[in-house]
Amino acid sequence: MSATTASASALYDIPGPRARSRHRLYGALALLGIAALAGWVVHLLIHTGQFSAAKWTPFEYAGIQRLLWRGLQNTLRAFALTAVLALPFGALLAAGRLSEHRVVRWASTLVVEFFRAMPLLVMIFFIFVAMQVQPFWALVAGLTLYNGSVLAELFRAGVLAVPRGQREAAYALGLRKTQVMAYVLVPQANRAMLPAIISQLVVALKDTSLGFLITYEEFLHAGKLIATNLDYDLPFIPVVMVIAPVYIGLCLLLSWLARWVERRGRRSPRVRGGAPMATAGTAPDAQ
Template sequence: MTVESSALYDIPGPKALARHRLYGGIALLVIAALLGWIVYMLFHTQQFTESKWMAFEYKGVQELLLRGLGNTLKAFGWTVLFALPFGALFAAGRLSDHRPVRMLSTLVVEFFRAMPLLVMIFFIFVALKVAPLWALVAGLVLYNGSVLAEVFRAGVLAVPKGQKEAAFALGMRKTQVMAYVLVPQANRAMLPAIISQLVVALKDTSLGFLITYEEFLHAGKLIATNLDYDLPFIPVVMVIAPIYIGMCLLLSWFARWVERQSRRRPSMRGGAPVASAEVPMGLPPTAQR
């Protein structure tokens, strides 16, 4: 039996495979021991007692969590709705041929990208007297929109230069080159970074509890600090954390679905079929005269 070799690395032999299995087994044992120790400590500190979990049986607590989750999704939805156009607008500004527009866009993007998000949220909420929801959304839009502007700009610049030159050679204007040539090709490269930034925005909505916005984490804080339920900090974390993780995984799944759909589009698989040229048999028309 012949074994194919790889140009990047040598295929491990029997001894190397045995070492890999040994290292893998040791790693699994370490992880299992760590998980076992965590579970032991949870039981040892009485985190699974009925008094700490009975809060979730009450309808009022369930409604509080659902209302907080709805407020989190509302803030995230408004952030996505405004951050994507914000990023696209200032990315176009940074790619502009007009120097004043380019300098102004660069100043805005670099300023809000460098400014701490929490400082922006507090400034909008306290100094400008904006409602908690819109203070949170404004801060998230300014920060994440600035990061997305850099993602969009980098994606467009990553397209081979020859594509742009060929489009200009065909007589296209710059807006047509951007809309029909550069952006469609950059979409696939930008999609993972865009989704990653949206996941960051989703998690950053939890900062709303610092300005009394009643989002998901704020609801959990109200339950965790309730003396009637024996301060169930860990049970609240064990309920809230998987929901946040699930929403982030759902966003990642949506990104993969969009990527698969884009690959199935006819425009991505190739152009229109070329009609065969029908050449009449015989002599050319000039020769038949």
């Protein structure tokens, strides 16, 4: 038995022939159920005329293509700036929550809990209406405050998840707290935090669609303009069928980026560790 098989069998019993047959049957039934559901949805779309040429021909117009492209650019611009601002904002709040100074810790906790509890849409509307901020900056500010507060908790949880012995060993070597955080805790916490960070960035990407409520011309706003300003029956479903795959593709791209960074981190010598330890035994020159 190989080492991989032995380690796997230690966690659960390897399924036998009958169990594997049942698993294949369950998989086949699940695929049939998904295929039946997809076929039913397609049948409804065809029955209601969602694939008619009249509803899809306008997407060939250059003006509509430019409108969608401009909306996608605005969405990516808002997301990129939100990510650039939310990550350091969250790291700063996490450092404040981990501070030994009580005033700094309490102030950081108050900010994190307030912006996490505040509904994002209310926050965006308050910045846009009460503070008279332009739609782009109102959207970015709201997304930064909310997602930065959530990221702060992710960063703090990742640092606290590092075994306590790592911190104690670093202090025993004479490192200061800043050095312990920068050289010991944060590098080890990065790998554990990365999936959650990417998940929160995916949430931020999807939340940029709230910009259409304050007239920011992002991707969803462009789709709304197309659906409500054409002469024929409102083509909401074709617009959704065009916009939704783009959002899904962007989210999948972020997930792929996270997996790529994780694989690259595993290959890094700083992550893999030092030289392998020698096997136990008697030294050749021992008497």
